[in-house]
Structures are given as structure tokens and as C-alpha cells.
Amino acid sequence: MSKGAATCDRILEQAVEMSSEVGLDGVTIGELAKRLKMSKSGLYAHFDSKEALQCSALDTAAARFIAVVVTPMLKKPRGLPRVEALYKNWLRWTTEEFRGGCLFMAAAMEFDDRPGAVRNRLLQHQRDMMDMIARAASIAVKEGHFAASLDPEQFAYDFWGLLMAYHHYCRLLNCPQARQRADHSFKQLIERSRPAQTAA
Amino acid sequence: MSKGAATCDRILEQAVEMSSEVGLDGVTIGELAKRLKMSKSGLYAHFDSKEALQCSALDTAAARFIAVVVTPMLKKPRGLPRVEALYKNWLRWTTEEFRGGCLFMAAAMEFDDRPGAVRNRLLQHQRDMMDMIARAASIAVKEGHFAASLDPEQFAYDFWGLLMAYHHYCRLLNCPQARQRADHSFKQLIERSRPAQTAA
DNA sequence: TGACAAAACGAACGGTCGTACTATTATAGG
């Protein structure tokens, strides 16, 4: 890898970390350069605009998400084990991977009504994530772990709500029971997704 | 009401609206003044600092939340009807009350790791909200609409997750089925909260 | 090693930020 590309990666890593703390818009070129001990102009030369930097930061975060959450999950047996791995990995991602919490959730709130390249990129990543949850659920259906009547999209909706609530309870409310609340919700979600004969 | 107080209210109304679109930090004194056709300094004179303005904006939003969501709910019969009213009113609040969606959810993500007066104020409002949900659930228990074994705090957790997911599906994903997804989740939540003999 | 390209730098741009003053205008009570 050329030196330029390596530097670019360093910048993006730091940009992602910083975004999780102060939001994608809160990241300023000046502060980013200061943290990386670079000049503003030297840093800026790697990108066409701040918007482009924000988009690249999203991509970098998505790649890390795949490495931390998705890939390990795919190594588990198809069906329920994967769904459970997805849940556990995602919890870790949500609260432990970055100092400032999940970048995607923050960005979703920040850009949900601000049309443009950043929102488009974010939307694509989020759709991918939702699809991934639904796919995992539908595999569990095929494996007979979940009921055939289960709506995988509805499963994804509930799953996502559970994660957002966990983020909220952990990071803003500082609730010590957040984890057990999430576990309880997840267990209930799994329970009611099971085939009738296997339930309880 | 004195003229000054009236102006202050106008400012805060606009600040809340603007916050929902661009976040509490995205609101700048200059832009706010422009929208209100005031001078920056004339506007600023009503507050001690931007931070104070942000806190007041949160209070203004909270007052409106009570007027739009809480008060109408309290007019319903105790128990399940109140919980259902809470749900319906909150859905409206989440997506229709402001152009930019729910200010509290956005602020929660924005300030969850930024200590200070704004975070503290927000935290207080959020705790109030969670308590209010739990209280509604526990009244439903007392009325026999929900099972005695129900944990009202867990109910609040699930309720809140459902709302956040709704916000996400509506505003970022633009999902046409968002409402029916939310309704489905809520129905399931109510179903599993019921006393055993009344279920199904 | 010398030449060329890539990468990082320093300085500067016009603009806007939050905030602090002073000056002006509008409002209200005697």
C-alpha cells in the first residue's frame, strides 16, 4: 500500500472515532488534523470535500462493522446460532467498539432529514443492515428454528428497536440493568419467533 | 405577558423546530435570528449563553410533549386505554409534530457522551418519560389489564425501542410499512403483558 | 544518484461562529 493510502486510512479511522463522539458534522478538519498531528491542508488533500470525507468515514465504519459483527456471525451454524451471534456481536458493537457509541445510530438521527450524499450513503448501509437481519431470520426459518409464519422484516424491525433501546439505556440513561433488559427483550423475541411445537 | 417573554417564546419555538432538523448544536444564533427576522444581538440578549438557549429549548419541547402526548392520555380511563393512547399520541409526536422528527431522540444521540448542562437537562426529561411509561404500565397492572408479574420498567424499555425503531423506519428508511410494523410490535407487546387468563 | 511524482505543509481566503459592548428604539406607569 502506498503511503498516501495508508495515511488516508489513518485519517478515516480517526474520523470514525471522532464522529462517534461528536457526530459526523461535529468532525472538523482542523480538529481532525490536530489529533493526527497533521496540517489541515495536508489532511484535506486526501479528499475532495468534507462531504466526501464523511461518506468515506461511513464506508470505513461499515467495513469495520462487517469485520466485527457480520463475519464472525457467518462462522456460526446456520439458523438460530447465527441470530444469537448477531445479537451478541451487535451489542458489543453498539456500546464498546467506539468511545462515542454506534456511529450509524447517531448519523441516522443527524441526517434523517438532510438530503445529500451523506444521507444516501448512510441509507444504503442501513438498508444493508436491515436486510442482513431479515436474511438471518429467514435462514432460521428455513432451518426450522423459527416458525414458517415469521415475517423476517418484522423480526428485523423488532431486533433493531431492541438495539436502539439498548444504546439509549446504556449511553444516555447509564442504566445498570440495560444489558439484562436487552437480554430479556431478545429472549422474548426469539421465543415468539419459534415454531409453535417448540415454544416454551 | 410582557413583550420580552413573548419574544422569548417565539425564539424558543423556532429553536425547537430548527433543532429537530439540524440538531441542538446545529442551531446557530445567526440562522435563528435570520428566520425570526431579528438581529443576532437582539435575540441573544434573551439568553445567557447558547448552552442556556439549548436547555430552554429542551424545556420548551418537553412542555409541548406534555401538552400533545401526556395530557390527552390522562383523560382516558386508567389502565390499558391510557397505554394505548400513549402509544398513539407518541407515534404522532415522533413523526408529525416537527418537520425534523423527535427532538429528544436526536438530542439523545447528539449528547449521550457530551457531559454538561444540556446533557443533564436532557437526561432528566428522558428519565421522566421512561418513568411515565412505566407508571402507565403499572397502573394497567393495578387495573388488572396487565399481568401482576409484568415488570413496568421492562415494558418501558420495549415501548421505547418500538418508538425508536418507528422513527428510524419512517424518517431514514422511508419505509411505507413502518406504521404497520410498529402496530404489530405494539400489539405483541400488549399481548404478552396481559394476565394469563385473558391472553389470546 | 537524479528526476519526477506524491504527499504534506504554511499561509491565506471569505464566512460564520458565540459573545461582548454601546447605542437606539419601543413600551409602560406616573
Added chain:
DNA sequence: CCTATAATAGTACGACCGTTCGTTTTGTCA
């Protein structure tokens, strides 16, 4: 109506914003 006070405007400040440009340093390869 006049005056005291409240409300708004004007101006300026230093800091930082994203961005551009020309220069200098660093890296690469014939």
C-alpha cells in the same frame, strides 16, 4: 406627555470553519 426601563439593533471581536494555492518535503524508480 414625560421619563425610566425594557427590548432590540449595530458593530466589533477573536476564533475557527471549509477550501484554495503555491511551496517544500518526502518517497519512488529508472
